[in-house]
Amino acid sequence: MDWNAINLSLRLATLTTLILFLVGLPTACWLAVSRWRWKFLVEAVVALPLVLPPTVLGFYLLLAMGPRSPLGQFYESLTGQMLPFSFPGLLVASVLYSLPFTVQPFTAAFAGVDPKLIEASWCLGESRLATFFRIILPLSWPGVLTGMILSFAHTIGEFGVVLMVGGNLPGVTRTVSISIYDAIQSLDYSAAGQTSLLLLVLSFVVLAVTYTLQRNIWAIWPRRS
C-alpha cells in the first residue's frame, strides 16, 4: 500500500474539513435565515460541485490559480511558489469541491431549529450571535457532524479535481485515489486492491455513521419519522 499517498490524503481531508467548518458555519447560517430574493443563486453556486464534472471544476480552478491570474500572481508574490501542482493549491480545490457537502447539512440543521426557541433567546436578552452559539449550534450538532464527516470522506475519495489541479507528484499531490489509478496503470492489481478495500470500508463506515446521526441529509433513503 502507498502509505505516502494515504498520509497525504488524510492530511488534505483533515485540513479541508477544518477550513470548511469555519467557512461553512457563517455561510450555512446565512442561507438558513436569509430572506434575500436572490438567495437561490448563492444556493446554486454552493451546490454546483455536486453536478459539475470534476474536470470542468478543475479546469476553471487551474485558470483561476494559474501564474497569469490575479490569485496566482498574488500567491506567487507572497510565497515565491506556484499555486497549481502544490499542496496549498490542492487544498483550495478540495475546499471548493466539498463545499456543498458541508454547507447543505449545516443549513438543513440550522433551519430545523424551532424559531420559537431562537425568539425565546432574544427575549431573554441574548444577541443573535450569542443565540447562535448557545441555542442553534448545540441543537444542530448531528447535522454539523454529518457535514464534517461527509466532507472528510468526499475529500479522501476525490480524483478528477486532484488530477487537474495537483497533477501526480509523489508526497506533494499524489492522493490515495491517484495512487490506485497509478497502480492499475502499471498492472499492480494487488496494491490497487488493498488501497481500494481500505477506501471501500472507510466509505461504508462513514455513511453508516452519517445515517445513524441523521436521516434527512442525503434524501436517498426515506426519512425515519
Add this chain to the structure above:
Amino acid sequence: MAEEIVARFTRQFPGGPLINVDTFRIACDRPSITVLFGPSGAGKTTVLRCLAGLERPDSGMIRCGDELWFDASASAFLPPQKRNIGSLAQDYALFPHLTVEANIAYGLRCVPESERSRRVSETVHLLGLAGSERRLPRQLSGGEQQRVALARAVVRRPRLLLLDEPLSALDSPTRLRLRGELRRLLLHLGIPALVVTHDRLEALSLGDDLAVIDNGAIVQRGPVQEVFSRPANLSVASIVGVETVQPGRVLSAAEGLLAVSVGQTKLAAVAPDLAPDARDVFVCIRAEDVILHKGDDRPSSPRNHLGGTVRAVTREGPMARIDLDCGFPLAALLTKQACDELALNPGDRVVALVKAPHIHIIPR
C-alpha cells in the same frame, strides 16, 4: 410619570386582516393582569409579538415610559433584547438541551455568578420547582414546563410579562387546576402581565382588565366583569359570549329605568348611559343572571318575571344550560344540583326572574 406602555400601530400580513391597534395602554408600575381577548385570527398574537419586538409594525408608535420602542416615522426600532420584557410562548419554548436550572439561568449571563445562583434558587423555590433543577424539559409535565418557562422569564425581573395562550398547551384537568394557580402566581411575582387568550373562562379567571380584540382592532377595554356584563356593541357581546341577545324597542325611559319590549314581552332594564333618543336596541341577558322558579309566580324583588316553557336541558360539567321560550329564546345557567332539584324537563312551565340591572341594553 407612571410607567406605562402606549402602543398605536398597524400591521398587515399579505392576505391577512389589517391589525390596527389604536392607543393600547398597559400600566407597568403595578402588578395587574390585562387580558387580550378575542376569537382566533383576531390578531392577538400579532399584537403581542409587536410589543415584544419580534414583529415590526408597518406604521405607528410604541413607547414604554420615556423609552421609544418603535416609531415608524423616525425608523426607530428597539430589538427584543433591549426591551426587558418577559415572554411566554404558547408551548413554552424551553431549551431542550438545557436542564431546568440552566434554562432558568439562561438570561442571566451578565449577572455575577453569586447573584445569579441566588436569584435562580430563589425563583426555583418561588415556583415550586425544587428538586427538578437537574431534569431536562422533556422529563417534565406540562404544568412544570409552564412554571419553568415562567421562572426563566421572571428571574430577569422584566417590567412586563407577555403570555401567549399560557394554558392552551395543557390537558383539560391540568388547565382547570392551573387557571387559578397562574393568577395567584402572577400577582405574587408582582410583575404586570398581558395575557392573550380566546377562552372566556380563562379571561374571567385570570384578568383584572380586559381588552377585546376583533378583526385586528381593540373594540372594548375595561375591568373584566364590566366588559363581560356590559359589552359595548353587538360584536363584543357575541365575542364575550352573552347567551341571549335579542332585538328590542324602548317603550319609555325615566331616570335610567327603561321599559323595553322584546316581541310581545315587556322588560324592565337599567341603562343610565343610553342616549335618550335611542329607540331600537339589543337586549343582552347573561345566562348566569337568570333565576328559574317552578310553580306559581310569586311576588319577589327582581323586576322581570317571564313565564316560559323549557325547550332543552344541556348539561356541561357542573352546570346545566336551560333553553327557554319566553316569547323569545332565553338561556339560563344553573348548577346541576339546582337543575336536579327543580326536576326540569323539556315542556315544563317555569318562571324566569331577571333583575333590571342585569339586562344590558346596546343601541342598535
